[in-house]
Amino acid sequence: MSDHPTIKIIARFWPHALLAIVLVLPLFGDAIATKLTPIMVFAIVGLGLNVVAGFTGLLNLGAAAFMAIGAYTFAICTVPIYPFQIGFWPGLGVAIMVGAVAGTILALPAMRLRGDYLAIVTLGFGEIITDVLKNLDAITKGTQGLNPVAAPEIPFVTYSISAYKPTYYLYLALLLVAILLCHNMRKSRLGRQWIAVRDDELAARSMGISPARTKLIAFAIGSGLCAFGGAMFASLNGTSIEPSFYDFQQSVVILCIVIVGGMGNVKGVILGALIMVGFNSIILVNLTEWMTRNGWTGNNVLATPSNWKFMIFGLALILMMRLRPQGLIPAQDVEPVTQKPATAGATP
Amino acid sequence: MTTTELIIQLLITGLANGLIIALIALGYTMVYGIIELINFAHGDVMMLGCFLALTIVGLCGGEQLSPWIALPLLFLTVPFFTAGLNWSVEKLAYKPIREAPKLTALVSAIGVSFVFINIGMFWGGLPMDVFGGGGSAASAKSFPDLFGWSNLLGEQSAVLLTPRDVMVAAVTIPLMIGLTFFINRTRMGTAMRAVAQNPTAAKLMGIDVDRVIGLTFIIGGALAGVASVITALYTGSIHFQMGYRNGMDAFTAAVLGGIGNLPGAVLGALLIGLVRAVMEGYVPNGGQWSNTVVFALLILVLVFRPNGILGSRVREKV
């Protein structure tokens, strides 16, 4: 980061400013809130992937699959066509658990694999999950998806389904909880184990850390978070959407959320989600709407901004890797995992 | 159809599919062997090759074009295009970040792949598409059928062997033999093996590492070009997402055989081709599960042999 005082102030205080803005924004209208809520969901999914890919250094190319597992578990547990109908909060709980178990199952055979082999196994797992969801159409209703799933609700508070603000603040609160948990885990013994395994697996083993255990825990927690995000997404949309929504390209978008902000960095994930999802669901959509309104799109595929999505994502990734590979918030700016507790100085 | 005939039929389909996958897999595994990068864009280079082939055939008369003119024409243009494309990808996107951590290059490769997918979408969606499988960008385009479906074993035979099966074997097998010869016998091949083992040492021995890497991408791209022509002719349908599908199969094949290992890639590809043929031709409802089976097989193999079937165990230096 530059030493210029303005940049320093921005770098120091943007999270606070962002929090203030998102707290106030819905007061200006539901339209903005509707657009911001998916960003929060993807930020949670990004946090989940960040535990695996950022903290533990295991490249996971199947994050969307865990999102799908969460979404479909939540949907099966809450849609009226099935007899479970357990409601929003128990549904979230079950989704997290199923996601964590699925992550552990994937990690079991993948524990011994290094780098690219692991990446390809997670990619394959993602393919298997979308295929299974597509093919088990007796359960998942195939490409129709399951709907209507349970809408978000706040315990002891009743509000009309059409009111958007309560959902917005609920999701914001859930995101803040997820951020806090990730932050705490990174600053604890677990976080040290993850980063030790990432930096030098063999040295970590020689320090008495079992890398297999460490990776399993990372996968369980990370996948649980991704599934949590998936369930929230399903609830927000009222449907599990369809299996092919959670394909490899979705996984890459989630990976980009983690990479753009800076791997292994909670603040970076939030920034990444804001940029990636914001671009995809706000800027591109609004630009297309605006151009259509002015009659500039016509029948030409080239004149539809959303058709340029992959091109823009792709070029952004290439340029990013070339100019700022460590992400917008590089790891060097991250404070030490364990800070000195105030009482420690007393007993030298 | 008797059991023997069924087995022969599955073998024909499986091997033809497997050989196509093998051509793409060789490109992956060669690049990985040299710079340890999963070149995600490789499958999409092949996809763009398919669209070029479609454009060329379309400009030259489409269905009426005789295969004896079309084949040489396509094989003289498409591989050059894909080789050049692959080479420029290396120069523009990978070379500047070669010293960076591996993940950086991998993400860059995914970026290139996205750009190509987008180009393919426009290519298929614009008036440039000569056959038009619908006006929208997302739909698949049909490739003109140049070979027909006549059975070379005679019309009464239960086993179907079409000219396109023969074409696949006639093109791919000599190419693979040639590639093996090139890698093992020529000076440039030796240089490639040297760079794969230890780039620094190879550089110190006076090998121009940049040139060798460039050449690897050219060869890989050319193989992908040949594969794109064959795939387009064999399956008769192309789509801007096909790069990912085919690339996926090929990459799985390369990993299955032990990435960086050329015979391993071919072995893995044939295995995947056969598994797919069995799933699609023999198991009821198998077609929709063939992806799942292929990836489950990959995971299974890697559990017991973490470096692939033919891959050698890598010891970490302590």
Place this chain on the structure above:
Amino acid sequence: MTVLELDQVTLRFGGLTAVNNVSFRVEKGDIVAVIGPNGAGKTSLFNTITGIYPPTTGRVLINHAVVEQPATLQNKIQWTIIGVVTAIAVTLALNANAIWDAAINAHAITSPFPWGQAFNDACRVLTPSAWTIIPGLVGGFVGASGAWNAWRTARCSPDLVTRVGVARTFQNIRLFRELSARDNVLVGMEPKLHSRAWDGAFRLPPHFREQTEACAKADELLAFVNLGEVADVSAGSLPYGHQRRLEIARALASQPSLLLLDEPAAGMNPTESASLMLLIRKIRELGITVLLIEHDMKVVMGISDRIVVLHYGNKIAEGTPAEIRENPAVIEAYLGKEAG
């Protein structure tokens, strides 16, 4: 008391014999040096002791016991359970559509839902057939053998060796570069830490109790190796000499009974290696046995109680520094035949 005993240890990589039939003992409180020309198999010996490469033949006894996870009855039960669970899971997964159709889709969603009926219908789908037995058998075999395979590879592993009180440093420094010096020491303390994942995630009291105590101990250790001022600096950005000492502090953090130092004085100037000798002596005074590999003969002769000499993987001599200095076989190995 013998802390470490090597009993006819041989380590082969393919056709190459890195360590050939080496036996020796290290007694508690000693400083023992392993010397030998480059490629003599010293680091391979260390890797065998610490469990990175299990010996091809022979045994490594630490405190009179081989460190290995035995295949207990509990393990065997675990493999069986994993196998059975995988078998059931695979069978259910392959028939999921049919089961769901029979159990859920076939019944109208009424309240209360006929759960018992649904369960019976689900069971009726799962009659023995090619679609239930074959996947079950395959799944069971894969699950059980996979679990066995995982156990087999983790049977002898460095983390187990560390947990019985052997710590080491590395020839080419292997610190966790992105962690601060203090965090590196805290990672070294792992075998002594017990807080759970959720303690840290939810900031429960055990986390704070342990954190405070561990940080105090880490700072103590950093001060012990004279790195007190750089506790918050990331390890990768420390100068070379500091990194060497940080590795020692990290190894000491697990409170080992035996410390293995792999070329601790490599790349140090005479002043630095003199202070290193002082440090090693201080470590011995803590009651820790030290086994070190070193090329710097001044260090070796200055601090060792005993010296083991390796040459081409064979032990050619063992004794006090004075004995080794006079040993003709050692002189020959280092200087060649003519000189002897």
